[in-house]
Amino acid sequence: MEFFEVVERRCSVRDYEDKGVNDELIKIILNAGIKAPSAGNIQPWRFIIVKNQEIKNKLAKAAYGQSFIREAPVNIVVCADEFASSSRYGERGRTLYCIQDTAAAIENILLAVTALNLGACWVGAFKENEVRYILDLPSNIRPVAIIPIGYPKKTAYRTSRYPLQKVTYLDIYGNPLSW
Amino acid sequence: MEFFEVVERRCSVRDYEDKGVNDELIKIILNAGIKAPSAGNIQPWRFIIVKNQEIKNKLAKAAYGQSFIREAPVNIVVCADEFASSSRYGERGRTLYCIQDTAAAIENILLAVTALNLGACWVGAFKENEVRYILDLPSNIRPVAIIPIGYPKKTAYRTSRYPLQKVTYLDIYGNPLSW
Numbered sequence: 001m002e003f004f005e006v007v008e009r010r011c012s013v014r015d016y017e018d019k020g021v022n023d024e025l026i027k028i029i030l031n032a033g034i035k036a037p038s039a040g041n042i043q044p045w046r047f048i049i050v051k052n053q054e055i056k057n058k059l060a061k062a063a064y065g066q067s068f069i070r071e072a073p074v075n076i077v078v079c080a081d082e083f084a085s086s087s088r089y090g091e092r093g094r095t096l097y098c099i100q101d102t103a104a105a106i107e108n109i110l111l112a113v114t115a116l117n118l119g120a121c122w123v124g125a126f127k128e129n130e131v132r133y134i135l136d137l138p139s140n141i142r143p144v145a146i147i148p149i150g151y152p153k154k155t156a157y158r159t160s161r162y163p164l165q166k167v168t169y170l171d172i173y174g175n176p177l178s179w
Numbered sequence: 180m181e182f183f184e185v186v187e188r189r190c191s192v193r194d195y196e197d198k199g200v201n202d203e204l205i206k207i208i209l210n211a212g213i214k215a216p217s218a219g220n221i222q223p224w225r226f227i228i229v230k231n232q233e234i235k236n237k238l239a240k241a242a243y244g245q246s247f248i249r250e251a252p253v254n255i256v257v258c259a260d261e262f263a264s265s266s267r268y269g270e271r272g273r274t275l276y277c278i279q280d281t282a283a284a285i286e287n288i289l290l291a292v293t294a295l296n297l298g299a300c301w302v303g304a305f306k307e308n309e310v311r312y313i314l315d316l317p318s319n320i321r322p323v324a325i326i327p328i329g330y331p332k333k334t335a336y337r338t339s340r341y342p343l344q345k346v347t348y349l350d351i352y353g354n355p356l357s358w
Binding site for chain 2: 001002003004006007008010012023027028030031032034035036037039041043045046047048049050051052055079095096097099100101103104106107108110111112115122124125134135136137138141144145159160161162164167168169170171172173174177179
């Protein structure tokens with residue numbers, strides 16, 4: 001699919017058909033994820049591919065009952081290796097770079113999902129400690145997103161955006177652009 | 180350009196031809212940026228388009244002398260409106276969601292740059308307070324990246340990636356996938 005079409009079509013899909021997603025597709029999606037840039041090419045992303053129903057149920061509960069997590073055939077839990085980033089970049093690595101690097105990987109994943117005519121949703125609201133416990137994460141591995149993936153059941157709702165003029169400035173803050 | 184080709188081709192470009200980038204292209208790039216998802220669709224991204232040479236010089240200095248910032252015809256300084264995110268989501272909004280949301284927008288920007296045969300680089304290393312001062316940012320607006328953009332002078336070096344097996348697990352951390 002053409003790049004700008006993928007960008008336009010990506011949206012949050014929370015209803016999935018009762019149909020599994022082939023491992024080969026998951027691999028294509030993850031391979032797009034790891035092509036994201038990262039500070040110092042540290043690649044602090046770690047991915048847990050969750051297909052086990054019991055674990056999906058627990059994740060949905062840890063995410064305040066967001067039921068589409070347990071309904072999706074597969075979830076990718078994206079984690080940040082805080083130690084990998086902080087050992088080179090200190091506190092800025094831990095609190096900024098490894099969050100940004102994993103977010104860039106997540107965005108690649110969401111776009112790849114769209115390009116493959118699958119649907120996904122970026123879930124950020126969950127109890128981190130519960131997810132850590134469910135997935136047996138070491139202390140340096142922080143869960144930063146849960147991404148349920150499946151075949152979309154219906155056309156999802158596309159959220160609107162502020163016009164560009166509202167969020168852009170020329171040269172210094174507050175100086176409007178003419179577009 | 181086809182989506183997966185864009186993902187493969189994206190890399191950090193730090194050498195630019197002495198040639199301006201048309202405003203229409205900048206607009207296409209930013210329009211891709213704002214199509215990124217954000218927590219609660221808050222859209223906490225703010226963009227300062229820097230073309231002024233004196234300001235570019237100052238930004239390069241604030242970024243520890245990374246000279247390609249002043250050499251690029253245009254820089255997009257991406258900022259996060261911490262107040263926008265924290266007013267709905269508290270500390271998790273300020274320290275996680277608005278960093279993730281802006282990083283997703285940045286990744287869309289970098290991919291759009293690539294799709295248009297331009298080149299860019301994600302600069303994360305800079306003195307935030309200096310950038311705040313240079314761009315006259317209010318206290319709630321945090322600069323999170325500087326993105327110099329231009330026509331690539333030469334083929335850039337593509338960094339390698341760890342194989343997927345090294346960063347993926349099945350169902351719980353530590354449980355290897357068979358791929």
